[in-house]
Amino acid sequence: MAGTLPAAGPASAAEPQRLTVDLASSEGPVMLGANGALYGLSDDGVPSDAALEPLKVTSISQKPEGGAQHPNGDALTVSKAFFRNGGGEINVMMQDVYAKWPYEDLGIDDYLPKVDKIVKEVSADPNSDRFVYIPFNEPDQIWYHLGVSDQATYEKNRDRFFKDWKTVYHRIRAIDPAARIAGPNEAAYHTRLLRDFLAFAKRENVLPQVMTWHELGSGSLRDFQAHYDDYRGLEREAGIAPLKINIDEYANRRDLSVPGQLVQWVSMFERNKVYANMAYWDAAGNLSGHVVRSNIPNGGWWFFRWYAGMTGDTVKVTPPRPNTVDTLQGLASLDTSRRQAQVLLGGSAGDSDVVVKNVSPSVFGRTVTATVAEAAWSGYEGQHATPRVLTRTKVTVADDGSVTVPLRGMHKMSAYRIVLTPGGSGTPSPASVPWSASYEAEDAALTDGKVYTQGTVSNANGYAASGTKDVGSLNQPTSKVAFTVTVPKTGTYDLAILYGNQSGGPATQKLSIDGGDPVTVTYPSTENWTYRAKKDVTVRLTSGSHVLTLAKGDAEVTLDRIDLTTRTGEPSASYEATLADIGGRPSYDYSSSAGVGTGALVLRSGDRAVFDVYAPRDGYYTVVPRASAAVRLALHGETVTAAPGRPLRLYLVAGNNRVTLTARHAAVRSLDVSGSGSTAGTLSYEGASATLAGGAELVDSPHASAGSFVGWLGDSPSSTATFTVDAPRSGRYLLVVHYAHDERRDNGHAYNTDIMSRTADITVGDGAPVKATFKNTWSWDDYWTLGVPVDLEKGSNTVTFGNPTAWAPNIDRIELGRVLG
Structure with missing residues (x-):
């Protein structure tokens, strides 16, 4: 089988490890x-x-x-x-x-x-x-x-x-x-x-x-x-x-x-x-x-x-070294009704061969499509986009009924999923994998910093760190970490920085390329110095080697690793219908493996497919259902109809969005989503525009978007903040609240951080209030977002925040975007 993982460095001289899956040896239902x-x-x-x-x-x-x-x-x-x-x-x-x-x-x-x-x-x-x-x-x-x-x-x-x-x-x-x-x-x-x-x-x-x-x-x-x-x-x-x-x-x-x-x-x-x-x-x-x-x-x-x-039955998996700490392990399932086999594996770096035995011709035919994806480590507080498909290849089942899927250059902290489905006719579209490279902070040139060891077997309750090491104590005016990187071509690169920030508020470093003019990188707070988060920035690099330096800014930040990835356009992902959650009794059609999907999910009246769609930020995205007939999409309480292949402009909230697809009768291959979260056409209102009552106050802050936020809100029925918003059309909107709070109650535990949530009652016009819960943001100066679906009438509407019995969060600003843009 052709197609392997992208190379992560020099090929290992060792023989690939072998993990064997026996589809004929059931362990019982998943x-x-x-x-x-x-x-x-x-x-x-x-x-x-x-x-x-x-x-x-x-x-x-x-x-x-x-x-x-x-x-x-x-x-x-x-x-x-x-x-x-x-x-x-x-x-x-x-x-x-x-x-x-x-x-x-x-x-x-x-x-x-x-x-x-x-x-x-x-x-x-x-x-x-x-x-x-x-x-x-x-x-x-x-x-x-x-x-x-x-x-x-x-x-x-x-x-x-x-x-x-x-x-x-x-x-x-x-x-x-x-x-x-x-x-x-x-x-x-x-x-x-x-x-x-x-x-x-x-x-x-x-x-x-x-x-x-x-x-x-x-x-x-x-x-x-x-x-x-x-x-x-x-x-x-x-x-x-x-x-x-x-x-x-x-x-x-x-x-x-x-x-x-x-x-x-x-x-x-x-x-x-x-x-x-x-x-x-x-x-x-x-x-x-x-x-x-x-x-x-x-x-x-x-x-x-x-x-x-995973559905159907789990089946026997034989790893290279059973019951051994920090080694390649896996689990697998076979669902004969869906004609799918899935293997999840990980725990070891290097090369591996996954041998799947007893691939039944009556279930899969003589060829299978093997799709391999990777879920990487992004930190405890680091966002991770939809896992990237690394390879999608059609392969003939061997005479002994086996299929071998080679994985090369595996990362120890990653997990991998292999999905086998019937090959059908046609050729699957090969996966498009951009160039990417990782650089450990402990291997970079350090000035006034210190390398720490984290999360080893002997210190199992230490925090995870890439390569089990990170760089901290970057607390001197001259502290910096200089990474020497090499990129294959001139262009724009996504730079992901795994970091920790326990300084008590947003902290900055100065990023410079080859000693050029520095730009400021701002890091939101994290639980502590080693509770990793991920900061994404963009850099422009010419082909060849460069030195990327992160120097101390206004506060201390710890550094673990940086990742450089070629930017190939707007973020996009294809969510395969045959791997969606289902309701009803849809059927699976693998007659063609051409294109991106692993086949088609055939929906009839009463059936549904639910997709988990990732958005890097709140805003509008292009959503295209790849289907044979018209379908309906339900999102945030709104239902819209889409013609086959017709793009829709839909508002997604940062993180995961559950999108339900139904149809009278349609074969659906995928739901394709692209974009960076456009805010064009959204409504935005700063805290200063709100009418405040009952002790709520406008408080100055250099970290708020317009220099102030609504504070001292709640803890009384009379304490409210009312925004007047002008909706261009009636309909379902996403109300995105930019908020902050750091309420805690220390119960004296050595290892639990007892953060508190706050709530606010949100009332649109004369409607019934809706209670929204706002998680602690790790500091009073870090603003997160929470999306709440609301219905607005065309023209002027009031949106009121309050909490009669406890304090509400501080509110920086609000945005509103109609679900169907």
Whole structure:
């Protein structure tokens, strides 16, 4: 098979690694169990519906309503958004009712009234059957100290825990007889405890319905399979039928946001058909580090979007080195009804051959189209556009029924997806991959800076860094990092800078090329110096070598890596219909593989295809459905009709947009989207134009777009800001609010950043107010955007912001764009 990944450097002399997929060896239906998160939701709207729904999250773990452990993330509060977006079940971390960490040990008599209150509230919820009670958290370390080596001490502590487990179990069931209870929920796997626990729980009739423990060790990628096998053996030994398992905290900090690391975790959990929730190391509300702001994907989000797109059965994958930390691993699925096979892999650099065996002629025919795409690491807070297709090639199935897909120059932190579909007639359009190169900051010429090591196996809870190193302490007037780069031709290049900024506000550096006049690069705030974000700028370079220097500006910024990519025109992406989420019973037509798509999705009345469309910023984009007949597109509550191949000008919000396509009868190959987010034709109003009341004030700020923002808004029914907007036409608009706030409540945790969200009631004219949630922006001077659909009448309209009971965010300005431009 021709076509490989673009070269990332000199070819390796080593033989390619081999990862084998056996399509004839089913492991059972795709479960999607490993996409959960601890405190993945913080509020209704954080993360956004458009970021949450596509991932098909099966379980999350949250605190009880009113729990003091964190300032947000209450289970009942976030359940509305979670269930609205197709979420599965919610684990209630009952001991998170306490404020301190580790939990204050006030005795079981203090705990029981709290248990009563929690269970009464949850059992009264209309969705009570979708909650799971976790009465104890990490009892091997907290309250009971069951991880001690001394056997006599262990037995004393064990007996106290078992007594309390039985008491709380019965207390829960007395209030909620149908309650599902999970435990024992150790911080690490303990054979001794679990053997004793299962025997006790069976004898006393207090078995949990869900078995839980945590996998947070640097060796968990190596050890989990042994833990799982041992546990299932303990069940058989005790004569207990297999329980549902939820590894309700998993992964080290260095793994989160990194597609290549996530593949390793998810593959072992999906293979064993267990549920699993990623750990909460940093901030709540971003699905454990995979949603930027509230609605923007990073590389990890795209990996989980791929995972959510797997259908049918998972099949056996044999990696080069099973159960080995930081090595090439993968998972795969086969859906015979859709005639698709998918392989997700990653975790290792270099060259690999993916050998897919038993490619059935009755499903695929004698040729297949193999499409390879990459989800790269973009940082925890770094935006990632739609994953780029690297190769799309038609290949003949070998006589032994196998297909080999070569991957060359793989990046360790990236994940890759291979999709196999029937080849049909015609030739697929080859993928267009622009030239790109990466340069590590630690390899550049440093002046008054320091190289730090991050996120290694020995420091697994350090933050991820490209190449495990970054450059910090760039805090002297003369601090700078000079990168020597070489580009193949004269032209415009996209420069992506992976950075950290914990200076307390927007920070700047001076970018110069070959010692020329510097330009200012402004970096928004990040959670801390090592919580990576990505800044995109554009540079003009002539062919050959250059020195790109980033020198200290008005504050300190840390640097990890820069990427240079040839700009080939406006950003564009083709979203293949055969890989969209579907509703109804559409059929799949692979009779032709010509063009970009992997085939066609045939929609009839009652069918739908839902596309996840990325936009780099708020604004207008050109959207073209490639279909055989007219289709309807639904976006932001607006539905428009499109003729085949006819471009539409649609307003997209920054990040992910869910676009639903329906038709009476049409074969749809793709939804093609291009543009940079034009604001031509939008309405824009600065904060200074608003009419303020009830204590709301216009506050001067050099960081606001026009030098001032609306502050002191809310905390009273009379405190409002009213904008008068003039709509050229009636219809559905996107109201884009430019806002900032940095409200926090420090609960004293060493590793959680307890940021708060703020809300505002938005009222158009005399209509009913709509509550919008605004996530913390990491500083009072960093302005983010939130898009809210509103209906306007032609002519003058009022848009009023307020919050009668709490402070609203500071508002810099608003923009409005009609959905159909």
